Amino acid sequence: xxxxxxxxxxxxxxxxxxxxxxxxxxxxxxxxxxxxxxxxxxxxxxxxxxxxxxxxxxxxxxxxxxxxxxxxxxxxxxxxxxxxxxxxxxxxxxxxxxxxxxxxxxxxxxxxxxxxxxxxxxxxxxxxxxxxxxxxxxxxxxxxxxxxxxxxxxxxxxxxxxxxxxxxxxxxxxxxxxxxxxxxxxxxxxxxxxxxxxxxxxxxxxxxxxxxxxxxxxxxxxxxxxxxxxxxxxxxxxxxxxxxxxxxxxxxxxxxxxxxxxxxxxxxxxxxxxxxxxxxxxxxxxxxxxxxxxxxxxxxxxxxxxxxxxxxxxxxxxxxxxxxxxxxxxxxxxxxxxxxxxxxxxxxxxxxxxxxxxxxxxxxxxxxxxxxxxxxxxxxxxxxxxxxxxxxxxxxxxxxxxxxxxxxxxxxxxxxxxxxxxxxxxxxxxxxxxxxxxxxxxxxxxxxxxxxxxxxxxxxxxxxxxxxxxxxxxxxxxxxxxxxxxxxxxxxxxxxxxxxxxxxxxxxxxxxxxxxxxxxxxxxxxxxxxxxxxxxxxxxxxxxxxxxxxxxxxxxxxxxxxxxxxxxxxxxxxxxxxxxxxxxxxxxxxxxxxxxxxxxxxxxxxxxxxxxxxxxxxxxxxxxxxxxxxxxxxxxxxxxxxxxxxxxxxxxxxxxxxxxxxxxxxxx
Numbered sequence: 129x130x131x132x133x134x135x136x137x138x139x140x141x142x143x144x145x146x147x148x149x150x151x152x153x154x155x156x157x158x159x160x161x162x163x164x165x166x167x168x169x170x171x172x173x174x175x176x177x178x179x180x181x182x183x184x185x186x187x188x189x190x191x192x193x194x195x196x197x198x199x200x201x202x203x204x205x206x207x208x209x210x211x212x213x214x215x216x217x218x219x220x221x222x223x224x225x226x227x228x229x230x231x232x233x234x235x236x237x238x239x240x241x242x243x244x245x246x247x248x249x250x251x252x253x254x255x256x257x258x259x260x261x262x263x264x265x266x267x268x269x270x271x272x273x274x275x276x277x278x279x280x281x282x283x284x285x286x287x288x289x290x291x292x293x294x295x296x297x298x299x300x301x302x303x304x305x306x307x308x309x310x311x312x313x314x315x316x317x318x319x320x321x322x323x324x325x326x327x328x329x330x331x332x333x334x335x336x337x338x339x340x341x342x343x344x345x346x347x348x349x350x351x352x353x354x355x356x357x358x359x360x361x362x363x364x365x366x367x368x369x370x371x372x373x374x375x376x377x378x379x380x381x382x383x384x385x386x387x388x389x390x391x392x393x394x395x396x397x398x399x400x401x402x403x404x405x406x407x408x409x410x411x412x413x414x415x416x417x418x419x420x421x422x423x424x425x426x427x428x429x430x431x432x433x434x435x436x437x438x439x440x441x442x443x444x445x446x447x448x449x450x451x452x453x454x455x456x457x458x459x460x461x462x463x464x465x466x467x468x469x470x471x472x473x474x475x476x477x478x479x480x481x482x483x484x485x486x487x488x489x490x491x492x493x494x495x496x497x498x499x500x501x502x503x504x505x506x507x508x509x510x511x512x513x514x515x516x517x518x519x520x521x522x523x524x525x526x527x528x529x530x531x532x533x534x535x536x537x538x539x540x541x542x543x544x545x546x547x548x549x550x551x552x553x554x555x556x557x558x559x560x561x562x563x564x565x566x567x568x569x570x571x572x573x574x575x576x577x578x579x580x581x582x583x584x585x586x587x588x589x590x591x592x593x594x595x596x597x598x599x600x601x602x603x604x605x606x607x608x609x610x611x612x613x614x615x616x617x618x619x620x621x622x623x624x625x626x627x628x629x630x631x632x633x634x635x636x637x638x639x640x641x642x643x644x645x646x647x648x649x650x651x652x653x654x655x656x657x658x659x660x661x662x663x664x665x666x667x668x669x670x671x672x673x674x675x676x677x678x679x680x681x682x683x684x685x686x687x688x689x690x691x692x693x694x695x696x697x698x699x700x701x702x703x704x705x706x707x708x709x710x711x712x713x714x715x716x717x718x719x720x721x722x723x724x725x726x727x728x729x730x731x732x733x734x735x736x737x738x739x740x741x742x743x744x745x746x747x748x749x750x751x752x753x754x755x756x757x758x759x760x761x762x763x764x765x766x767x768x769x770x771x772x773x774x775x776x777x778x779x780x781x782x783x784x785x786x787x788x789x790x791x792x793x794x795x796x
Contacts, residue, residue, distance in 0.1 A: 130171055130196065134164055136206055138196075147182040158182070171196060211307045212236055212243075213250045217285060218314055221259070226270040257281045257461060275361035276393075280460050283348045286315065287462075290323060292343045322350045333378045340464055341401055341453070348397060349383075352390040359389040369407055370395045401456045403449045409720075409756075412455070413707055414493060416720055419763065420710040421489040422451055423770045428486050429510060435517055436568050443513045444763050450506060458496045464505075472504040479514075480507050521547045521651070522611060524571035527559045530596050535575075541598040542573070544618075546611040547651070571609070616651035619643070661768050667788035669731055674738040678703070681735050681751060690733055690753075692724045699753075703743060708756070714773040716750040717743055718766065723755040731755045732765065736787060 133154070140150050151158045162179060169175045172192055178185045207215065219235055220227045229247075233240045247269065251261040259281055260272040273281075289311050312320075327346045335342060370376055376395040383391065400411055409415045426447065430437055437443055457464070472480050483503050491498055524542075528535045539550045548571065556576065572591045592609055594602045607613065619639060627633060643652045675681050682696045691699075699721050703709040708720040723731060733753040740747045752769060754762070772791065 130168065134168055137161065137164055138168070141177070141184045141186060145184045147179055147184065150184070168196070207236065207238075207307065209246060209249070212238070212246050213253070214285075214307075214311070216243075216246060216250060218311065220269075221254075221271055222282060222285075226264075226268050228268055254281075257284075274363070275355070275358050276363070279348060279351050279355060279393075282351050283344055284460070284462055286319060286323075286347050286351075287344055289315065290320070290343075290347065292327065292339070292346075318354075319347075319350060322353070323347060326350055329382055333375075333382050335375060335378070335398070337398065337401070340466065341398075344462060345394065345397060349386070349390070349394055352393055353386060356387050356390060359387060362389060362393055364389070364392050364396060366396075366399075366407075366410055367392060369410060370399060373399055375399070401453045403452050408452070409708070411452070416708050416718070416762075416766075417493045417706060417710040418451070418455065418490065419448075419766050420712060420718065420770060421493045422447060423763070423767050424489045424713075424774055425483070425486050426767075427770050427774050428489075429482065432482055433514060435514070437513050438517050438521075440767060441764070443509070444767065446509045447506065448763070450509070454498070454502050454505075455490075455494055458498050458502060459494065463499065464501055467501045467504065469501050469504040472507045476507050476511050479510050480504065483507060483510065521549045522570040523568060524548050524550050524573050525559075525569050526550050526553045526573045526575075527556060528553060528575040528596070529556055530575055534596050538575070538594070538596060538598060542594075542606070543614070545598070545603055545614055546606055547614050547616070548606075548611055571611075614651065616649055619650055619652045622650060662792045664765060665732055665734075665788065665791060667786075670734045670787045670791075671736070672738070672787070673735050676739055676741065678741055678743055678748075678751075681737060681741075684735070685733060685753065689725050690723055690731065691721075695721065695724060706744065709744070711744070711746050711748075712752075712769055712773045714750075715740060715746075715748055716752065716769070716773045717746065717748045718752045718754065718769060720754050720756045720762070734787070734791075 133156075136154060137150065140153055144150055144153065147158050147161060151161050154161070165177050165179065169177060172195060176187045176192055215236060216232060219232065229240050229243055232243045236243065247261065254261055254271075257280070258273065258277040261269060262272055263269055289308065323346055326349050327343075330342060330346055330349075335345075337345075364370070370392050373395050375398045376391060379386070379391050379394060380388075386394075399407075412418055423444070426437075426444065456462075480500075480503065483506060484500065487498055487503060526535060526539055526542075528538075530538075535553045539553060542548060543550060550573070551569070570590065574591065574593050575596050577593065590609055592605060594605070619642065622642065623635065623639070626638070627635075639652065642650055671684065673681060673684060675684070679696060679700060682691065682699060685691045686693060686696060699719060702721070703717075703719060710718050712718055732755070735751045735753070737749045737751070740749045742748070750773075754765060
């Protein structure tokens with residue numbers, strides 16, 4: 129019969145192939161290792177493990193391991209510390225809430241001092257899941273937890289051992305071998321049949337979630353059903369929202385045998401891990417802070433890449449689409465089994481390392497460390513954004529001495545002929561004021577003779593002189609400068625034809641579908657200015673003040689009829705509790721609040737105060753107050769202000785300058 133050392137060798141040779149290293153790890157001679165390998169082969173009845181040139185070559189199959197395990201006595205297997213900790217959870221937390229040290233030592237055939245050391249380490253691990261391991265005055269160990277935390281922890285524990293893509297009872301020798309078999313034996317009778325049953329039923333429910341999300345859901349449902357008597361200990365928030373979710377109504381239909389409290393608890397899991405935008409500010413009380421943190425990562429990426437990413441709206445949609453489940457999984461310590469980390473590290477090491485370095489913005493907000501595996505899933509989005517950026521239209525500014533109508537005619541002609549966005553039309557006088565802020569432009573197009581001194585000042589951008597009415601010579605000049613001829617149809621022109629011939633069209637969905645299906649043939653000129661500051665900022669809503677408190681600034685907004693009197697304390701309390709408030713950087717705070725006055729239902733107010741005031745221990749002199757009815761546009765608003773104030777310690781509003789003009793110009 130095989131002894132402990134035989135199984136120690138089997139465990140080690142699964143990871144280490146060199147004979148000398150195995151001997152060193154076990155503190156045995158190489159000859160002794162060879163003898164024990166012969167004994168293992170003799171037990172199997174054939175030579176399944178060979179040593180050639182002092183290296184191990186194994187042909188062991190799962191059936192071979194089954195044969196070895198059939199005759200093993202439990203006390204012949206040596207558990208690692210990690211395995212002992214897993215078994216302690218299995219024998220205590222999953223079965224009873226209190227136990228004695230001696231009980232565990234006897235159960236695991238080891239010393240009390242070893243178990244005591246295991247419990248000390250396990251105590252730290254469980255605390256991360258909000259489960260406390262304590263001792264009473266009789267030295268009896270017991271657990272303290274909330275019902276919700278307990279259910280999630282046990283679900284995560286079981287998820288590590290239950291395989292949904294293959295047979296439930298599959299044992300992976302390469303994973304945990306004999307130990308996994310012990311775990312399976314313990315959980316089979318109580319959990320596996322129920323998990324299999326619920327898994328089959330859940331397929332009848334129309335749920336738009338990834339497989340891993342549904343696999344955790346199945347286990348959570350089984351645990352919840354077993355814990356039905358503890359439902360009174362569950363604290364459920366936002367029940368009215370949960371009851372109106374389509375997931376709740378579907379689950380109620382397919383699982384009528386489940387208690388209503390359990391169905392609400394399961395719906396809450398799906399609500400919090402879902403990717404949709406509905407009720408996002410309720411799902412995450414600090415969503416504004418999260419949004420700012422994510423956009424800071426995006427902006428830092430733009431700065432690092434020395435570019436301004438095009439099609440920002442679509443890019444942020446992709447990032448936030450993944451971000452919501454990422455945050456929930458991170459908070460609940462749910463680890464994805466299907467990792468792409470190694471591939472990402474090999475293919476996109478620069479982007480991965482950048483994100484790993486800059487994810488502290490989000491980690492500080494959610495107060496959790498985000499795993500490399502989760503970050504890896506975001507890397508392809510950033511890579512694709514860079515690739516798409518290279519394919520997008522060039523960006524230009526048109527400097528003219530002609531009247532606006534002639535300049536607009538020229539702009540239209542150029543954009544029709546070439547893949548270029550003329551972002552601004554400015555006079556020569558206005559151009560003088562912004563010519564040191566042109567790093568975002570690929571071309572400067574002019575309608576006047578360009579002097580040599582002018583060219584010396586503009587180093588990074590191509591300057592092209594054109595006629596006020598585009599000629600064949602001008603077209604050739606633009607083509608020779610590297611601009612690509614426009615073979616795309618403008619989205620606005622295409623939509624005009626479609627809408628003239630159809631009265632029932634969802635324009636937003638149509639634009640999205642056309643953009644996605646024919647991106648190489650259609651130029652989407654509809655959303656190109658969606659993230660422009662002047663789209664949501666009004667000059668009359670920007671104020672210079674000189675006050676010594678946050679409350680006094682809010683009182684000014686009250687006097688200007690943006691707020692009601694009750695709003696002032698409400699905003700102050702929300703800010704102090706970090707609800708709908710976030711710090712953008714460079715002495716700037718951003719606040720969302722519903723304006724209850726009739727005439728300001730879509731407003732953004734900016735107060736630039738001469739004195740710095742302290743809000744949440746941050747020094748603030750610029751306050752941006754946004755009506756929460758602007759929620760559908762909040763990303764564009766936040767992105768613009770992060771772009772202005774993030775990592776820019778030199779930014780300032782001079783007393784003599786018009787704040788609105790500064791904001792709009794810097795944005796471009």
